[in-house]
Amino acid sequence: MSKKNNTAKLTESLKLKIRNEFVQGLGEKDSKKFPTLDELIKKHKVAQSTLYRTAQNENWKLQKDQFQQSYLEKLDRARTKEMAEESIKMDNNSINLAKALYQTVGQVIQKNNSDIRNGRKGLPPTQINALANAAVVAQRLAKLALGEATHNIDAKVTENDSFRRAMELLDSVESSRSKGDRTTH
Numbered sequence: 583m584s585k586k587n588n589t590a591k592l593t594e595s596l597k598l599k600i601r602n603e604f605v606q607g608l609g610e611k612d613s614k615k616f617p618t619l620d621e622l623i624k625k626h627k628v629a630q631s632t633l634y635r636t637a638q639n640e641n642w643k644l645q646k647d648q649f650q651q652s653y654l655e656k657l658d659r660a661r662t663k664e665m666a667e668e669s670i671k672m673d674n675n676s677i678n679l680a681k682a683l684y685q686t687v688g689q690v691i692q693k694n695n696s697d698i699r700n701g702r703k704g705l706p707p708t709q710i711n712a713l714a715n716a717a718v719v720a721q722r723l724a725k726l727a728l729g730e731a732t733h734n735i736d737a738k739v740t741e742n743d744s745f746r747r748a749m750e751l752l753d754s755v756e757s758s759r760s761k762g763d764r765t766t767h
Contacts, residue, residue: 589629597636600626604637605646607653614653616646673727680724687713687720 590596600622607616619637623630637643690705690713698704705713725731 588627590627592628592632592636596626596628600628600633601637601640601642601645604642605649607649611657616650676723676727680720680727683716683720683723687717 592600603617604619604622607614609615617625619633620630622628623633694705694710
C-alpha cells in the first residue's frame with residue numbers, strides 16, 4: 583500500500599508567498615512574527631526537503647536577517663522621531679508652566695507692593711523668599727526646556743542663610759564700633 587501524498591506542489595506563487603512570510607514576517611509593526619521554515623511547511627503543507635533546499639539556494643536566511651535589520655532600524659527611527667516630538671511637547675508645556683509661574687509670582691509681588699502703599703501689612707520675609715525661590719525654579723524649568731545649562735544658577739537663598747549673613751554683618755559692625763571706629767562703610 584502506498585501512502586497518499588498530502589503535500590502541495592511548490593509553485594512559483596506559493597514559493598513567493600512562503601518566502602515573503604519567512605523573510606518579512608507576519609503581522610503589523612510591533613506585533614510582527616517571523617515564522618520558522620518548519621512552521622511554514624506545516625501551514626502550507628509543502629515538502630520539507632523541497633522547501634529547505636529552495637530556502638538555502640535562494641539565501642532566504644540572509645534575506646531575512648537583512649530585512650529584520652532594516653526593519654529594526656526603521657522602528658528605531660520611528661521611535662526616535664516619536665520621542666523627539668513628545669519631548670518638544672513636554673518642553674513647550676514646561677515653558678508655559680514657567681511663564682505662568684513667573685506671572686503668578688509677579689502678580690503676588692504687585693499685590694504686596696499695592697498693599698504696602700495703601701498702608702496694609704505686606705508679606706512676611708518667608709513668603710517673599712518663597713516667591714523668589716519659585717521664580718528661580720521657574721527660571722531653571724524654562725532654561726532646561728530651552729536646552730540651556732542650569733548648573734550655574736544657584737540663587738536659592740534659605741532663611742537660615744539670610745539670617746546667618748545678617749548676624750555676621752551685625753557682628754562686624756559691633757566689632758568695628760568696639761574698636762572705636764565709627765564708620766560703618
